[in-house]
Amino acid sequence: MPYKASNINIIDVEFDKHRSSDGVPYLINRNVLKQDELEFMAGYDRQKDSALTSIKGNLKELKPKNILTDLCPILKWLPEYPLKKNLTNDIISGLTVAVMHIPQGMAYGLLAGVDPIVGLYMAFFPTLIYVLFGTSRHISMGTFAVVSIMTSKIVATYSDPNYGSVISNLTQTMSEDGNPVYPYSPFQVATAVTMVCGFYQIIMSILRLGILSSLLSEALVNGFTTAAAFHVLTSQLKDVLGLKLPRHKGAFKIILSLKDMVMNITNANPNAIYIAVACIAFMITMNEFIKPWASKKCKFPIPAELMAVVGFTIASYTLNLGGPIYKVRIVGNIPTGLPIPTMPPFELLQLVAIDAIAVCIVSYSINMSMAKIFAKKEYYEVRPNQELLALGFSNIFGSFFSCIPLCCSLSRSLIQYQAGGKTQLTSVISASIILTVLLWFGPLFETLPRATLAGIIIVALKGMFMQIKDLKRFTKEGILETAEWIGTFLTVIIIDIDIGLLTGVIISILALYIKGLKSYSSMLGQVPNTDIYVDLKTHKNAIELQHVKIFHYSGSINFATCSGFKKELFDNIGINQRVIRRASLCESQSEARNFNNNLKTLIIDLGSVAHIDMSGYRTFMEIKNDMKLISVNVFLANASDCVYDSLTHAACLGHPAFECFSTVHDAVLYATNKSDL
Known part of the structure; x- marks a missing residue:
């Protein structure tokens, strides 16, 4: 059909005060155009490629080499690795992160409701798998406080605290509070959660659902992690006081735990309190005064956490703090060597399937948040769906070796970046150091007081507690952001972590809907x-x-x-x-x-x-x-x-x-x- 413009001319408009660089005035001189006339002139093609055409085009672009390097990014960056430029930085950063892994891993392993050695397994088995498949160069994988506390909730729900007892395994089916007792060990429950998380993440990657992390807005994640810090703090107070209290499940856990502590405060062990207070004072002094001063003098950060662990372990061994005189709870048996690969019970996978969804989403969202921060600073790309695949493979592999769900640590990732780490080779160096600890040096930490690990965790929560200040910023952004933060925070604090996360997601979706309707x-x-x-x-x-x-x-x-x-x-x-x-x-x-x-x-x-x-x-x-x-x-x-x-x-x-x-x-x-x- 021949083009025919509207039969009306726009009057020439000359701007005397606004001329181009060569002095020619700007003019408008053309026919009035209706939309269909413009589309004809511009050659607009409204026909879209069919689905079959798109698939054929994508298949032509796929080559075996590209598939392999996309699936396993290390095959792309490792052959191009600049030894002279990056190796020294990666070695220094790897040593630094390994030093942090030891105390943090042990502390967060205990926080997850399993043995401290699990934290060291986390720094070795799944971390190496992430190196093969991950796209972020700077995040430090392993244990993380929020994921540990979420895992501990599932462990407390489905494991028998007296596992191993003949009476418990054969006759006890109900606890004193009327809840069922499952015949599974904390290790079995934790690894089942890890395996299910891995399967979920692989399925999400296949379905290209990496974008789902955007449902967890900044306000939601901020309010959630801040509230989770209070759960972590509450869980550590019993070790600070030297009390052995029953584990609470479900709603109002913080309130019930605090009530138990107040009711049993007369049974607190003063020696455990002294150790925790001394550890907290030492860590605060190092973090607030010594470390900032030392950072100006040398590149290698002072390993304050490791110094605390070694110091209190030696003191405990020398004074026999775990003996009948002081009665301080210690870490206890730490096996040497690597664990034997074990498959979690199949029936347990079905039990934890629903509970693992929240852990899966939170761990992935925290990973992507940190990975995007460093990728933006260093100008490289992080692929969301590949990150899901990397986490999925890492978790499934780790589940055979007594590991809890994998996540990056905010503090370790920052230290890894500040120490000069350039690639995930940093994690390989760190894992090598951890391997020596697992094979030979683990039993040296058996006399470490649990109060020391509690003190290290409490001080490490400072950054998460300080996020409360961000509420002021969210109030300035809008009422919806404020509602997301407050709603998530209060629900996590008052009720429980998973209910709080669900509440936050619902508020976030409603906020998106309202913003979409807003005109x-x-x-x-x-x-x-x-x-x-x-x-x-x-x-x-x-x-x-x-x-x-x-x-x-x-x-x-x-x-x-x-x-x-x-x-x-x-x-x-x-x-x-x-x-x-x-x-x-x-x-x-x-x-x-x-x-x-x-x-x-x-x-x-x-x-x-x-x-x-x-x-x-x-x-x-x-x-x-x-x-x-x-x-x-x-x-x-x-x-x-x-x-x-x-x-x-x-x-x-x-x-x-x-x-x-x-x-x-x-x-x-x-x-x-x-x-x-």
Whole structure:
């Protein structure tokens, strides 16, 4: 079909004060263009590739070499590894992180409800698998406080605290509080959770669901981790006090745990309190004063946590703190060597399947948050779906070796980056150091007081507690962000971690829905002597055109928003449904025109409309019919390709077509010239 432009010319506009670099004035000199004319001139092809064509194209791009390097990124970066530039930094960073892994791993292993040695397994088995498949170069994988405390909840629910006792295994089926007792060890439950998390993450990767991490907004994650820090603190207070208390499951765990501590405070062990207070004082002194001073003198950070572990282990061994005199609870037996690969019980996988969902999502979201931070600083790409695959493989492999779910540590990752780590070779160096500890040096820490590990964990929570200050920032961002933070925080604190996370996700989804429904509308006026149209309320020099009103709308126009769109339009142009009804009763058009205040043309600017459905199109038709009653023409302008496609599709289905112009100015000139004819 031959192209034929509208038979109206735009008047040449010359800007005397605004000239190009070569002194030539800017001119506008072309025909008024309707949208279909513009699409013809630009050669717009509305036909999209079929699904089969897209699949064939993707298959052509796939090569065996690309598949292998995409699946296993180490095959791509390791052959190109610059030894002279990066090796020294990676070795120093690996040694530094290994030193942190020992105390943190033991502490967070204990926090997860399993033996401290599990934390060291975490720094070796799954970490090496992540090196093969992960895309982040700087995060330090292993144990993390929030994931450990979430795992401990599942361990407490499905494991028997007296596992190994003949009486417990054969006769006891109900606990004193009426909850069932399952015949599984804490190790079995923890590894079952790890395996299920791994399967979930691989399935999510296959389904390309890496984008789901975006459901956990910054406000949600901030409120969740801050509240989780209180769970971690509460879980450690019993070791600080030297008390052995029953484990609480389900809702109001913090409240019930604090109640038990208060009721049993007279049974507290003063020696454990002295050790914890001394450890906390030492760590605060090192972190707040010595480390900042030393960081200016040398690149290698002071291993304060390891110094505390070694010092209190020696003191405990020398004074026999775990003996009958002092009665301090110690770490106890730490086996040497590597664990024998063991498959978690199959029936246990079914039991923990629901509970593991929250652990899976939280660990992945924290990983992606940290990975994106470092990737942005160092200008490289982190692939969300590949990260899911790396976590999935790491967790499944780790589940055979007594590991809990894998996650990066915020503090260790920061130290790894600050120590100069360039690639995941840092993790290989760190894992090698941990291997020597597992094979030979583990039993040296058997006399370490648990109160020492509790003190290290409590001090490490400072950063998470300080996140409370971020609430002020979220209140400035908006009421929805504030609601996400407060709702998640209070639910996690008062009820439980998994319920709090679910609450936060629901609030986050509602916030997204509300933001999607939220719109912005305004009436536009012309900047004098230009083809630019701006909001009349906020631009005092803009002028409103005679007989023409231009309505600008920002948002989607669909079944959920179309009624609000219509109401905003009528409110802005000063015409309501009562006027339309009265005009419909008039016997002549001249009489009906008296209701429109000399308005002849209504232009709807669609430049900020992202989507329109059939309900939205029918709303346009209603507006057009209503405006026709008062002799007002309705034009559309500035539609994006996807919106224009929707309008064209609706017209093809038998609905009357709209006159749609390429720009607002085209519509204005067309309306002005038409009214003058």
